[in-house]
Amino acid sequence: MKILVCISNVPDTTTKITFNSNNTEFNQSGVQFILNPYDELALSRAIELTEGGNGSVTVVNVGMADTEPTIRKALAIGADDAIRVNATPLNSFFVASQIAAIAKEGNYDLILTGRESIDYNGAQTGAMLAEMLDIPSISIIKKLDVSGNTATVAREIEGGKEMITVDFPFLATVAEGVAEPKIPNMRGIMSARTKPLQVVEPIAVASLSNITSFEMPAARSAVKLIATDNVSALIDALHSEAKVI
């Protein structure tokens, strides 16, 4: 089983988001970057599925050289090798186009992405990539089991889940529940330094969209505190003042 896991490099979840003075760019100074949490789950499941010599896991990232610590982390967790497309990830369409070019060469049985990246949250890359490769995709899965060439996945739907079977090759975008994140061990960290990391140059891609500006949410007015001996006043306020119940 050959698995390709797409990984993105995102600001740590505790990051306070700020922008430059004209709100056109995310301010990266002092920001700690991590492996996107959903990609970490996808990678962890891929490693479980290939345990015992049952295949290989390649990770791919579209990013400049500053993403290499995140790629090495993925190798330390247990990926066998890595590919970095040497470009700034402009948007999901750009990223999917780059990865499609890589995947066409690689003959992967299974391609995994996260359900979304926690920075720009396009939630687009996975299904776009599948469309470019003309393979089936299942978005937002909570469970992934493989038997021979057939997988059984649970897709999240409003208020429940859908159990789906699909043969290789296919793509899935991974959400919580698929795996527990694997923590790199000492041996993993040591071997990560010497595992192959191939750098390839990007292909040209037409631009379909661009972010023109960012905004911060409007500040909320100060909290109205309600005393514990007058709890029903809260329900009254929600009913008559806020009119939400």
Next chain:
Amino acid sequence: MNVLVYLENIEGKFKKSTYEVVSYAAAIAKQTGGTLTAVSIGNVAESTLAEIGKYGATKILTIQQDNLNSFVNQAYASLIAKAANSVNATVVVLSNTFTGKGLAPRVAVKLNAGLVDGALELPTFDGTNMTVKRGAFSGKAFANVNLTSAIKVITLSPNAYQINDLGTSASIEAFSETANANDFKTIVKEIIRASDKISLPEAELVVSGGRGLKGPENWAMIEELASLLGAATGCSKPVSDSGWRPHEEHVGQTGIAVAPNLYIAIGISGAIQHLAGVSSSKVIVVINKDPEAPFFKVADYGIVGDAFEVVPQLIEAVKALKAQA
């Protein structure tokens, strides 16, 4: 611009988010001087389809084939793209539901279109390009995205746009296109739905509990309050990680982002990752015994107190309100 809207159904019924997206698409058609066509895939009764006319669609294309009664991403995407081409639509709008998230990127690639996922407002339109506002950084900020491609695909966040009954009506036509045999590679074996539960991503009201509730056995009062209000239940990440509650209730940056009219947080501290998923809520209520809990900083109403004393009183107060009504 001509607009095509996809009508997502669940077992033949349209949900609130479907009416919202039709109203939204109708407003875009009006804004850009085009007409609105809707497309429905799967078994939906004619009377249910006809309802959509009220919200501004002038024509409804319906595709009913046995092999389309359960969701097949690739086949649905190719039919939506074909429908868009057949009415010369330059804007295609879908709901940003779990299903819409799977479909829209495929539709966009087929149409060589730029895509905005999770629009929060009507676009601004300059005669050629559209700029659409959506969430970014997991609810910590917003991004304005400019779509410069000839065809534009937009998915609308649930609860972000008002349903408008315009009193209009639509013609219904069978759309005869079929999907490629190659597009049916995923097979739905079973659908498991907790039918009595309100789905969290679309809920108008949410009652959510955190680690302050001490253990799963204490969720009965949360569920009672939620059911009295007609609310969905949510929780913080450590609560679902500990198995007290199912994963699909986990709210936040790495869980579900919600945008209800009312979010009641009980025994949740308000960590930045949790707040990321709730910041689009219209009204936030926080119940926490610690007056320093960060959640109070973003709350509209708060009670500093012990959940085990406050929640039973809230339940009584809601019952009293209902008795009055």
